[in-house]
Each structure stands twice: as C-alpha cells, then as structure tokens.
Amino acid sequence: MDNILLQGENLTREYGKEIITKALNEVTLKLNKSEFSSIIGPSGCGKSTLLNLLGALDRPTRGRLLFQGRELSSMSDGELAAFRNRNIGFIFQFHHLLPEFNALENVLLPTWIGSGLADRKREEKAKELLELVGLKDRMKNPANNLSGGQQQRVSIARALINDPNLVLADEPTGNLDSDATEQVYDLLRKINKELGMSFLIVTHDRHIAEKSDRVIEMSDGRIVSDYKTADKSPDELWKRLAPHNCKFPVMENGRLVCGMEESAPAN
Amino acid sequence: MKFELKVALRFMRSGKSQTLFIIVGIAIGVAVQIFLGSLITSLQGSLVDETIGNSSHITIRSEEDATTRILEAGEPGTLLLRGNASTAQKELDNWSLIVDEIREDEAVTAISPTLQGTALVRSGGTDKSVQIKGVFFEQADLIYEISSRMVEGSPVAEGNTILIGTKLATDLGLRPGGNLNLLLPNGDSVRLLVGGTFDLQNESANSSLMFMDLRRAQKLFNTGDGVTAIEVQVEDPFAVDTIADGWKQRLSGVKVEQWKELNQQLLTALSSQSSSSYTIQFFVIISITFGIASVLAVSVIQKSKEIGILKAMGTTKKSASRIFIFQGLLLGLMGSIAGIAAGILLLSVFNSAEGLTFSITYSWANVLLLAAIATAAGTLASVIPARRSANLNPMEAIKNG
Incomplete structure (x- = not known):
C-alpha cells in the first residue's frame, strides 16, 4: 500500500501585494506514514510557513497539496476546518491552552469542535491520554495553574485526542527548560512509536533533530537538504546540525557539544 | 449544550468584572424602561379613568x-x-x-x-x-x-x-x-x-x-x-x-359618539407623553446595544489567541462567530432578567411611598417585551464582533503568542 501521507508539489507562498515576499519558494516534499521528521533552519527561512501550509491553516499561493491523495486546495474554508479537526494535531511553542478550561476540558476541545460536547467514551479517552502524558492527577487543574512543561504535555494530549494522521509541532520545546524539553521529546517519540502517527516538528533544538527519523533543512524558503538520520554517522549528524542552534560548540569528553544553548529564539 | 455556548460562558466568566459591569449597565437600562413605561401607562390610565371612568364611553343618539x-x-x-x-x-x-x-x-x-x-x-x-x-x-x-x-x-x-x-x-x-x-x-x-x-x-x-x-x-x-x-x-x-x-x-338612523371624539385635547396630550416615553426607551436600547457591542469588540481582541487556537483545531467561521453571538444574547438576557427584578423593585418602592394619588401597575406582557427587545439588541450588538471573530486569521493569533 501507498506509504505517502502528505505530498506537497511546488508549494509557493507569497505575502504582500506591492512588495512581494516569498516565504516559501517551490517546495516539494513527501511525508510518510509513521515518520518522525524535523524541520530545521534559521529564523525566517519558511519553516513555520511550510508547517501552516501542511496543516491546512493557510493556502499556498501556487502549488498543490495532496493529503492521502486528496487535493486540499479545492476544499472550502469550512471543509478545511473539518479536515484539520479530523486529521491534524497541532502543538505550538506557547502551549496555547485555553485558560478558561481545565486540563481535561482542553484535551476534549477538539472533540467538542468536531462532534459536539463530550460523551463518556471520549472523556475516558482524554483521561487515558492525560495518563499517557503523565498528568492523570492534574486533570481538573485550570490550564494556567500548570507549569510550562505540564501545559505542553496537555497540549500534546489535545493534539492526539481525535486520532490525527499527522501531528505538526512548531518549536514545541522552544520555551521549556532542558529537563522539560527532554521529557516532551521522549513523550513525542513514544507516542510516535506506540500510536504510529506521523510527526513533523519545527525545531531549533539540535537534540530533537538528531533523534528524528528524518531531517529537513531549510534556508531562504527552500529545502536545502532532506535526509534520514540513520544514513548519517552520529558525528556527521552532530556537525551538520551544530550551526542550527549553537553559538559556541566546544569539545567535551571527546565529543563536540554546545558550550552555550541558545535561549528560545524569536520567530 | 452546544460547544459554542460553553465557550461563550467560559469567556464571559473569565472576564468577570467586564461581564458584571455590562450586565449592570443593561439592567439599569431595562429597569428604567420598565419603570418609565409603567409610570407613563399608569399615569395615563389614571388620567383617563378620572376623565371617563364614570361616564359614557360610547353614546348612541338619534341621528x-x-x-x-x-x-x-x-x-x-x-x-x-x-x-x-x-x-x-x-x-x-x-x-x-x-x-x-x-x-x-x-x-x-x-x-x-x-x-x-x-x-x-x-x-x-x-x-x-x-x-x-x-x-x-x-x-x-x-x-x-x-x-x-x-x-x-x-x-x-x-x-x-x-x-x-x-x-x-x-x-x-x-x-x-x-x-x-x-x-x-x-x-x-x-x-x-x-x-x-x-x-x-x-x-x-x-x-x-x-x-x-x-x-x-x-x-x-x-x-x-x-x-x-x-x-x-x-x-x-x-x-x-x-x-x-x-x-x-x-x-x-343613529349617531354613535365616543369619548375620544369629545376629548381630542386629552388624547393629544397623552400621545405626546407616550411618544416622549418611547423616545427615551428607544435611546436606552441604543445605548445598551452600543455598550454590549463595545464590550464584545474588546473581548474579541482579548480572546483572539484563544479563537485562533480553536480555529487551528478545526472551529469553523460560523462557530467562531456563534461564540460571540451567544455572548451578546446571554448578556442581553442576563441584563434583562436583572433589569426586570430591579424595575419591579423600583416600582414597589415607588408604590409604597406616601402621598401618591395613584399606584403604578405593570403588565407582564410589556415587561417581557422589553426584555425580549434588550436581548435582541444584545444579539444584534454581537454581530460586528462576531464577524471579526469569524474572520480572524488563526496564524496571526498564534504567531503573536
């Protein structure tokens, strides 16, 4: 069976009317089922623009986008909204939980949007997901009464509730400390392995990119390289990824490591 | 309960003081309308009763x-x-x-x-x-x-x-x-x-x-x-x-006369009194509408991030606008209910005052009509904020974090 989940052909996204800015320039890529991929690249290279297009939040100026063979550009706004609800899970850098709701309700939100207020079955599932992300005992906490890492884990559970085919994450660990980053990454990887959904993660974090199945490097609105991490040796991989988030690489115990982690980069 | 209604209620609850202030504002408006309307109607009733209460309303005479x-x-x-x-x-x-x-x-x-x-x-x-x-x-x-x-x-x-x-x-x-x-x-x-x-x-x-x-x-x-x-x-x-x-x-072969023909002056006075009362009530409704509209306009901006997230998760334009329509409707409804209570309290205070030559009565039909108008005004007021919510670009909202 066809293993391709999402296919973009010559995706171009331009902004502005008189002065045209090309945020994305003729990008062609395929995402496979169950694949865990990272997009890396400097700020303003078009990573988020690409993610928004792939997540059907935005429409390309030119180019085609096929999701399991279905053409997305021919869908109406309403159809795209329903498509996002069923097929895409979003995880954002700033968690973006709704502070008016508690953790459990935040997880349930996508089901409310898709099919009305929750029945018991979906609530059970939300509880299971919260258990999966390790927040079973925080279910009734208001969203803004959780730490940053906890909020991000709630938003991961929220992204998974409708069993999406693809989870898109825009710098999901961008404003978390390194412990929380590690936890969140491990969680994403675990879910990817256990539930088999595809992940595409925009990141500045070399550690995450390094542990992905596939790395897509972008620059100036184009994909400049696209490779499987298994095809590279760890050293080669580490060096390739170094410039993306490290200002001062240093040798430590015979390994090149970053002397100073860059703090959360501005978009 | 609809999901949009639930979100609307939570939004209103999260902006407690904002919600409370506008509800009090609407309530005052509705209370004034009820009081003023009942006062004028009762006053006129008492005047008419004095004039024609003990006389013939219609007199049939030979032509x-x-x-x-x-x-x-x-x-x-x-x-x-x-x-x-x-x-x-x-x-x-x-x-x-x-x-x-x-x-x-x-x-x-x-x-x-x-x-x-x-x-x-x-x-x-x-x-x-x-x-x-x-x-x-x-x-x-x-x-x-x-x-x-x-x-x-x-x-x-x-x-x-x-x-x-x-x-x-x-x-x-x-x-x-x-x-x-x-x-x-x-x-x-x-x-x-x-x-x-x-x-x-x-x-x-x-x-x-x-x-x-x-x-x-x-x-x-x-x-x-x-x-x-x-x-x-x-x-x-x-x-x-x-x-x-x-x-x-x-x-x-007979002439039918009625009191109105014989009391034109009184009727003119009554009708100009009524129209000034209606004018006041009309402008009260206008200010209620603008009050609700401005609160909701601010609310759309305050909640733009939340709306953006909801949209990213698949909320349609229609749903996004409905969240604010519900808020307008609920504000109008809650304000009306509080206003009815306040208005009736005001009337009973007035009626228990001494030295009155007449007592103010109110009709429930009229009170409910005023409440319905205020609720409709709230819903109408939410149309522009709702449209803004519908057209909000989720990417913008999320990017601005």
Missing part, C-alpha cells in the same frame, strides 16, 4: 337633530315643548332593539338607556336650572357608580324619589327626605322627593345633575317610551373607535 326639528316645526305646538324637553336630541324610538343588538357585543360592560332633559328648580326666590337624567337606576349605577358615592340618604331612584348632586342639595338647602318643585319648560310643576345626595367628584354634575326613574322622566317630558340616548361603557376605553365604527355600520 336627527332636535334643533333642526324645532326650526322645522316653527309654529307653536306640542313639538316645540317636547323638543325643548329633550334638549338637543330627538328620542330613539327603537332603543330597546338597539340595546338588544349591542348587548351581543362582548366588549360592552354596561348599557344605560337615558332620557335627558332640563328643568328649573324653584327654591326660595331663585330658579336653578338642573339636568335630569331619567334612567333605570341599576343600569346607570354600573356607569356612574352612584350607590358607592352617596353622601347622604339611600341610593334609590324610583317613582317620585330622586337623587341629586351634593352641591345642588347644599345650594337648595335640601336634605334627603326634603321636597323640591320642578318647573318644566311647558309650565307644569311637579313635586319630587329627594331620596339622597351623591358626589360624583365633578363640579358640574354635583351642582346640577338629578337622577330620576326613566319611566317617571318619560311621563314628565311626555316622550312616550322614548329615550334620548343609550350610554355604554366598554371593557377597553381605548378600543372605542373600532367598536363605534362597527356599530355605525350595523345600526341605521
């Missing part, structure tokens, strides 16, 4: 004018005298048929056939002109409520026993049990017994009116079975025009 008849019957004769007796009008000969006919009308609450005439009362050296109403006392009592407004004596008008106004009694030095001499236009003199005096709270009635049994009056004025007028009261005095118009169609 033919007696004065013309006098001119026609220019030569001296019996007609001239009779014409004078029934001051302005020819008698209705078929009055009992008319009474039967209008009794069918459900709006009618009282019917009193009346023979009206004038005469002189001689007392001491002076003659005093009096108005005589020949009536079936029980029927006239329904309109004039004489029995409950007796000053002295008993409310009986039969045979030679008559009832006279209290001022007239004082002027003539008469008390119940006393006699008076009535001089008729044809020169006859009749002796009558004063059965009691009444106070109709009307200067001219008290100083010149006299109630007499209809049969006696007919004999007195020699009119056979005739009456000069049929006086009618109806359930809703303001509906007299349509009722009177209907009767004009059905009854031939």
Whole structure:
C-alpha cells in the first residue's frame, strides 16, 4: 500500500501585494506514514510557513497539496476546518491552552469542535491520554495553574485526542527548560512509536533533530537538504546540525557539544 | 449544550468584572424602561379613568337633530315643548332593539338607556336650572357608580324619589327626605322627593345633575317610551373607535359618539407623553446595544489567541462567530432578567411611598417585551464582533503568542 501521507508539489507562498515576499519558494516534499521528521533552519527561512501550509491553516499561493491523495486546495474554508479537526494535531511553542478550561476540558476541545460536547467514551479517552502524558492527577487543574512543561504535555494530549494522521509541532520545546524539553521529546517519540502517527516538528533544538527519523533543512524558503538520520554517522549528524542552534560548540569528553544553548529564539 | 455556548460562558466568566459591569449597565437600562413605561401607562390610565371612568364611553343618539326639528316645526305646538324637553336630541324610538343588538357585543360592560332633559328648580326666590337624567337606576349605577358615592340618604331612584348632586342639595338647602318643585319648560310643576345626595367628584354634575326613574322622566317630558340616548361603557376605553365604527355600520338612523371624539385635547396630550416615553426607551436600547457591542469588540481582541487556537483545531467561521453571538444574547438576557427584578423593585418602592394619588401597575406582557427587545439588541450588538471573530486569521493569533 501507498506509504505517502502528505505530498506537497511546488508549494509557493507569497505575502504582500506591492512588495512581494516569498516565504516559501517551490517546495516539494513527501511525508510518510509513521515518520518522525524535523524541520530545521534559521529564523525566517519558511519553516513555520511550510508547517501552516501542511496543516491546512493557510493556502499556498501556487502549488498543490495532496493529503492521502486528496487535493486540499479545492476544499472550502469550512471543509478545511473539518479536515484539520479530523486529521491534524497541532502543538505550538506557547502551549496555547485555553485558560478558561481545565486540563481535561482542553484535551476534549477538539472533540467538542468536531462532534459536539463530550460523551463518556471520549472523556475516558482524554483521561487515558492525560495518563499517557503523565498528568492523570492534574486533570481538573485550570490550564494556567500548570507549569510550562505540564501545559505542553496537555497540549500534546489535545493534539492526539481525535486520532490525527499527522501531528505538526512548531518549536514545541522552544520555551521549556532542558529537563522539560527532554521529557516532551521522549513523550513525542513514544507516542510516535506506540500510536504510529506521523510527526513533523519545527525545531531549533539540535537534540530533537538528531533523534528524528528524518531531517529537513531549510534556508531562504527552500529545502536545502532532506535526509534520514540513520544514513548519517552520529558525528556527521552532530556537525551538520551544530550551526542550527549553537553559538559556541566546544569539545567535551571527546565529543563536540554546545558550550552555550541558545535561549528560545524569536520567530 | 452546544460547544459554542460553553465557550461563550467560559469567556464571559473569565472576564468577570467586564461581564458584571455590562450586565449592570443593561439592567439599569431595562429597569428604567420598565419603570418609565409603567409610570407613563399608569399615569395615563389614571388620567383617563378620572376623565371617563364614570361616564359614557360610547353614546348612541338619534341621528336627527332636535334643533333642526324645532326650526322645522316653527309654529307653536306640542313639538316645540317636547323638543325643548329633550334638549338637543330627538328620542330613539327603537332603543330597546338597539340595546338588544349591542348587548351581543362582548366588549360592552354596561348599557344605560337615558332620557335627558332640563328643568328649573324653584327654591326660595331663585330658579336653578338642573339636568335630569331619567334612567333605570341599576343600569346607570354600573356607569356612574352612584350607590358607592352617596353622601347622604339611600341610593334609590324610583317613582317620585330622586337623587341629586351634593352641591345642588347644599345650594337648595335640601336634605334627603326634603321636597323640591320642578318647573318644566311647558309650565307644569311637579313635586319630587329627594331620596339622597351623591358626589360624583365633578363640579358640574354635583351642582346640577338629578337622577330620576326613566319611566317617571318619560311621563314628565311626555316622550312616550322614548329615550334620548343609550350610554355604554366598554371593557377597553381605548378600543372605542373600532367598536363605534362597527356599530355605525350595523345600526341605521343613529349617531354613535365616543369619548375620544369629545376629548381630542386629552388624547393629544397623552400621545405626546407616550411618544416622549418611547423616545427615551428607544435611546436606552441604543445605548445598551452600543455598550454590549463595545464590550464584545474588546473581548474579541482579548480572546483572539484563544479563537485562533480553536480555529487551528478545526472551529469553523460560523462557530467562531456563534461564540460571540451567544455572548451578546446571554448578556442581553442576563441584563434583562436583572433589569426586570430591579424595575419591579423600583416600582414597589415607588408604590409604597406616601402621598401618591395613584399606584403604578405593570403588565407582564410589556415587561417581557422589553426584555425580549434588550436581548435582541444584545444579539444584534454581537454581530460586528462576531464577524471579526469569524474572520480572524488563526496564524496571526498564534504567531503573536
């Protein structure tokens, strides 16, 4: 069976009317089922623009986008909204939980949007997901009464509730400390392995990119390289990824490591 | 419960003080509307009641004018005298048929056939002109409520026993049990017994009116079975025009007069009072609408991030706008309910105050109408914020973090 989940052909996204800015320039890529991929690249290279297009939040100026063979550009706004609800899970850098709701309700939100207020079955599932992300005992906490890492884990559970085919994450660990980053990454990887959904993660974090199945490097609105991490040796991989988030690489115990982690980069 | 409604409620709850302030604002507006509307209506009701409460709402008379008849019957004769007796009008000969006919009308609450005439009362050296109403006392009592407004004596008008106004009694030095001499236009003199005096709270009635049994009056004025007028009261005095118009169609050869025709000035005053009340109420609704609209406009901006997330997760434009429509509706509804409570409280405080000549009553239909208008205004006010919410770009909202 066809293993391709999402296919973009010559995706171009331009902004502005008189002065045209090309945020994305003729990008062609395929995402496979169950694949865990990272997009890396400097700020303003078009990573988020690409993610928004792939997540059907935005429409390309030119180019085609096929999701399991279905053409997305021919869908109406309403159809795209329903498509996002069923097929895409979003995880954002700033968690973006709704502070008016508690953790459990935040997880349930996508089901409310898709099919009305929750029945018991979906609530059970939300509880299971919260258990999966390790927040079973925080279910009734208001969203803004959780730490940053906890909020991000709630938003991961929220992204998974409708069993999406693809989870898109825009710098999901961008404003978390390194412990929380590690936890969140491990969680994403675990879910990817256990539930088999595809992940595409925009990141500045070399550690995450390094542990992905596939790395897509972008620059100036184009994909400049696209490779499987298994095809590279760890050293080669580490060096390739170094410039993306490290200002001062240093040798430590015979390994090149970053002397100073860059703090959360501005978009 | 719909998901949009749930989100709307949570949004409102999260901006507690904002929500509370606007609800109080709406409540004050609705309370003022209820108070003002009820005040004006009650005031007018009391005014109208004073004016026409104890008088005929619709009067049916003969179409033919007696004065013309006098001119026609220019030569001296019996007609001239009779014409004078029934001051302005020819008698209705078929009055009992008319009474039967209008009794069918459900709006009618009282019917009193009346023979009206004038005469002189001689007392001491002076003659005093009096108005005589020949009536079936029980029927006239329904309109004039004489029995409950007796000053002295008993409310009986039969045979030679008559009832006279209290001022007239004082002027003539008469008390119940006393006699008076009535001089008729044809020169006859009749002796009558004063059965009691009444106070109709009307200067001219008290100083010149006299109630007499209809049969006696007919004999007195020699009119056979005739009456000069049929006086009618109806359930809703303001509906007299349509009722009177209907009767004009059905009854031939008669003149149907209603109080409105005779009280144009009062009606003009009432209607300008009403229109100023409506103007105030209209502007209250306008300011409620703008109040809600501005609160929701701010709310859309405050919640733009949340709306953006909801949209990213698949909320449609329609749903995103509905969240704000619900908020407008709920604000209008809650404000209305609080306003009804406040308005009714205000009315009861007003009614319990001392020195009032009338009490304010309110109709639930009117109160609910005002609440419905305020709720509709809230919903209307939410349209622009809702549209902004619908058109909000989720990427912008999320990017601005």
